[in-house]
Amino acid sequence: MTGSAPVPSWRCRWCAGADGTVVLDLGEQPAADVFPLAGDPAADLSYPLRMVLCSACGLAQLEDDPTEADEPRGVEPAALVDQSEQAAADLVEAGLAVPGGRVAELPSPHGGSWLPALAARGLVAADDGASDGEAVDLVVDSLGMMHDADQRAALEGRAARLADEGVLALHVHPIGTILRTGAWNALRHGHFAYYAVTWLVDAARAVGLVPVGLWWYDLYGGTVVLALARAGSRRAADAAGTPRLGAVDEMLDQERAGGVTDGVQLGRLQESVVRSATALRTWLDAHRADGVVAYGAASRAVALLTVAGVTGDDLRAVVDASPAKHGRSMPGTAGGSSRRRVPIVAPAALAELRPPWVVLFVPDLLDEVRRRYPEVEASGGHWVVAEPAPAVVDPVPVRTP
Numbered sequence: 001m002t003g004s005a006p007v008p009s010w011r012c013r014w015c016a017g018a019d020g021t022v023v024l025d026l027g028e029q030p031a032a033d034v035f036p037l038a039g040d041p042a043a044d045l046s047y048p049l050r051m052v053l054c055s056a057c058g059l060a061q062l063e064d065d066p067t068e069a070d071e072p073r074g075v076e077p078a079a080l081v082d083q084s085e086q087a088a089a090d091l092v093e094a095g096l097a098v099p100g101g102r103v104a105e106l107p108s109p110h111g112g113s114w115l116p117a118l119a120a121r122g123l124v125a126a127d128d129g130a131s132d133g134e135a136v137d138l139v140v141d142s143l144g145m146m147h148d149a150d151q152r153a154a155l156e157g158r159a160a161r162l163a164d165e166g167v168l169a170l171h172v173h174p175i176g177t178i179l180r181t182g183a184w185n186a187l188r189h190g191h192f193a194y195y196a197v198t199w200l201v202d203a204a205r206a207v208g209l210v211p212v213g214l215w216w217y218d219l220y221g222g223t224v225v226l227a228l229a230r231a232g233s234r235r236a237a238d239a240a241g242t243p244r245l246g247a248v249d250e251m252l253d254q255e256r257a258g259g260v261t262d263g264v265q266l267g268r269l270q271e272s273v274v275r276s277a278t279a280l281r282t283w284l285d286a287h288r289a290d291g292v293v294a295y296g297a298a299s300r301a302v303a304l305l306t307v308a309g310v311t312g313d314d315l316r317a318v319v320d321a322s323p324a325k326h327g328r329s330m331p332g333t334a335g336g337s338s339r340r341r342v343p344i345v346a347p348a349a350l351a352e353l354r355p356p357w358v359v360l361f362v363p364d365l366l367d368e369v370r371r372r373y374p375e376v377e378a379s380g381g382h383w384v385v386a387e388p389a390p391a392v393v394d395p396v397p398v399r400t401p
Contacts, residue, residue: 010052010063013151013192014203017056022063023266024051024187026273029306030331031067032188032299033109038329038343046332049303051187051194051266057202058261059151060175060194067189079364080112083219084142087171088117090215091138094244096167096227096235101137102126104161108144109190115140135163142171143223146193151203159207159228165235168209168228170200176260177222182272182388185303196260197226197251204228210236213244214251220364224251272388277307279389284314293355294318294386295369297325297344301361302332304386311336316353317345318361347373354379359386366393 011018028046036044050063091097099122105115115125118138126136139161148154158168175194178186186194201211212235213227226248229235239245259265284292294301297320304310313336320326329341350358350373358376360366363385370376370393376383383393 012054012057012059013061013149014059015054015057015152017054019055020052021055021263022050023053023060023263024184024269024273026050026184026187026303026307029189029303031190032302032331033190034067034331035297035325035328035344036331036341038327038341040329040341044331044334044341047189049187049189051269053261053263053266058196058199059203060196060266061151062187062189062192065149065189065192077362077365078368079219080110083171083217083223084112084114085117086217087169087215087225088114088121090225091118091167091169091227092121094213094227094242095238096169096213096229097121097123097138099123102134103138103140104133104136106139106141106144106158108142109147110143112142114142133161135166136161137163137166139166139168140171141169143173145170146172146191146195149192151193155203156207159204159209159230162230164230165233166229167212167235170226170228171223172197172200172226173220173223174255174260175266176255176258177220179258179260179266179269181221182269182276183221183300184269184272184276185300185387188299188303190299196255197224197248198255198261200226201248201252205231211245211248212236212239213242214247215244216247216251273307276388277304280304280310280386281308283384283390284308284310287357288314290356291316291353292357292359293350293353294342294359294361296320296361296365297322297328297330298362301386302330304361305330305342306332309335310342312338312340312342315342315359316355317343317349319347319349319358320344321347351375351379354381356381357384358382359384359390361386363387 026049029049030044052063103123104126172195209228210231212229215225297318325344326346328344333342385391
C-alpha cells in the first residue's frame with residue numbers, strides 16, 4: 001500500500017496540504033500505549049497505522065489516530081539520564097543556557113527531565129512548565145513535540161514562550177536515524193510527526209526562529225538536539241561561523257545525501273518491517289520451547305510483536321521495571337493455543353524463572369540491564385537483542401582469581 005495517496009480526509013499536520021504519499025503501512029495495530037490487565041478477556045481494538053510524507057512541506061507524519069493516549073509512565077532509563085546530562089552540559093558550554101536563566105520544560109510521555117541537570121548548572125525552573133506561561137530564557141522539549149497533533153500550533157507555542165534572547169532546545173529522534181537503522185516500529189499511534197532536521201529548520205524559520213546549534217547523541221541509534229533562537233537576535237548573530245552552527249549545515253548535507261525527504265527512500269522502511277518481523281518469528285519458533293522471556297514493555301515492541309504474530313505461546317512474559325505496567329499485558333498478543341496475552345511482570349521474575357533467553361526490545365538498555373540483572377547470565381541465560389534481527393549477546397567472561 002505504500003506509494004499510494006492518503007485518504008481524501010487527510011490534511012498535513014503542519015501546512016494543511018492534502019497531497020501526500022504513504023511511505024510506511026503497518027496495517028491494523030492495537031494502541032501501543034494501552035496495556036490491558038492480565039487475564040482481561042476483551043479483544044484488543046486495532047486501528048490502521050500508516051506514515052504519510054506530505055508532498056508540499058515534506059513532514060513525515062502519522063496519517064490518522066483514533067486512539068486516546070493512556071500510557072503508563074515508564075521508568076527513566078540510564079541512557080536517557082546520561083543524554084540529558086550531556087545535553088545540559090553542551091548547552092551551557094555553548095553559552096545557550098546561562099546560569100541564573102529561567103527554563104521551562106515541555107512534558108513528554110517518554111519520561112525523564114533535563115531540569116535537574118540544568119539546575120545543577122545554575123538555571124532556575126519556571127513555575128508552570130507550560131507552553132503558554134511567562135517568557136523564559138530556555139525552553140526544553142525532549143521527545144515531546146512529536147506528540148502534538150497540530151504541529152504548527154505546537155511550534156508556534158514553543159516560539160512564543162521565548163524571551164527576546166531565549167533559546168528553544170528541541171531533542172528529536174530524526175527520520176534519518178529511523179531510516180538508517182530500519183527502526184520502522186518508531187511509527188505508532190500518538191507519535192504524530194517524524195522529523196528531518198531539514199524540515200525542522202524550515203519550519204522554525206516560518207515561526208521566526210533560526211538554528212544556533214546542533215548536537216548528536218548515540219541514544220536510540222542517534223538523536224539530535226537542535227537549538228533555535230529568534231531571527232535577528234544576538235544569539236543568532238553570535239552563532240555565525242561557530243562549530244555548532246557548522247554541525248547544522250553538516251546534518252543538512254547528510255540528509256540531502258540520504259534522501260530523508262524522498263518518498264522512495266523512506267519507502268524502504270516497509271522492507272525493514274518484513275525483515276525484522278520474519279527474523280523474530282523464525283527465532284522464536286526455534287527457541288520458544290526453551291521458555292523465552294523478554295525485557296522492555298515499550299510501545300515500540302507492540303508493533304513488532306503484532307506484525308510477527310507473537311502470542312503467549314511464544315513468550316512466557318515481558319519483564320519491565322515500571323510498576324505501572326506490572327499485572328498488565330502486551331496488547332495484540334492474544335492468540336495461539338493458550339489464547340492469552342503475554343503478561344508484563346516485575347524484574348524479580350528473572351531470578352524466579354531463570355530463563356535461558358531474555359529478548360531485549362530496547363537495545364539502548366543492554367549495558368544497563370546486564371549490570372542491574374546479573375542473575376540472567378549467572379544462571380546460564382543469554383540476552384538477545386531483538387532488533388533489527390535477534391542477536392545473542394556474548395556472555396560476560398567469568399573472572400578467575
